[in-house]
Amino acid sequence: MRTMKVRWELVKALVSRELKSRYKGSALGVLWSLLTPMFMAVIYAFFFRLLSGRAANTPSIIVGVFAWQFTAVSVQQGMGCVTDNGNLIKKVAFPRVILPLSTTIAAGVDYLISLLIQCGVVWFFLHRMDQSFSPTLVFLPLIFLVHALFNFSLALLLGAMNVYFRDTRHLVGVLLSAFFFLSPAMYDLSFIEAFAQEMSPWVLDLYSLNPLVGIFTAYRWAFLPGTVMEPTLYMWIGLSLPVILLGIGALTFKRAQRNFADFV
Secondary structure, three states, rough: HHHHHHHHHHHHHHHHHHHHHOOOOOHHHHHHHHHHHHHHHHHHHHHHHHHHHOOOHHHHHHHHHHHHHHHHHHHHHOOOOOHHHHHHHHOOOOOOOHHHHHHHHHHHHHHHHHHHHHHHHHHHHHHHOOOOOHHHHHHHHHHHHHHHHHHHHHHHHHHHHHHOOOOHHHHHHHHHOOOOOOOOOOOOHHHHHHHHHHOOOOHHHHHOOOOOHHHHHHHHHHEEEEOOOOOOHHHHHHHHHHHHHHHHHHHHHHHHHHHHHHHH
């Protein structure tokens, strides 16, 4: 019991340090976790309208971009969770899995804070259209947990890889940009469905294997009235991948951690 308490205190200390260091010296501090995705949403809404020639669904873009920011921050911070704590690893004995866990929790705290503002902004746009939040908003905590599980699995895998392959950070930076456009952050699933009708149905099936497709669609289903959530078999497979990735990530991290002290 005492051991669990000590470990939990370490998690809280690392989360607190992560949040403080992220905004250290910044005049706006935690507000940047709100302003960054908001600026992104405005820019994407403008260019979506410019390129498509039709009005952008701003509330949908806001929901998607804020959710994407949670994944992006989890991945970026998770990659360095081991290499950035070399002194701690060499001097203190503790379960190394606490490191990716703490970065994911810190990113989750940021996202939960941003959700408060996001709710206000989305409500404003819905109110202008004489609409209100969907009753399915009650499922938001469950969607958040699935999303956090996926982000944690990525932090486990990338945190271990970055210890042995320092090019991981550069490679993931490029892949993260591609992953953004392959995920329905600045557009909803109907955009891909229309594209798949012109090309081939298998395009939508393959696309739906991305876990973020189901997660982001579920966020919109929870927030926005009229959003339909009818998962296909491929989307269910995509939504189950976080559990599979968690098992792979945990096994990879457990095996890799034996030599962390030698490489950091």
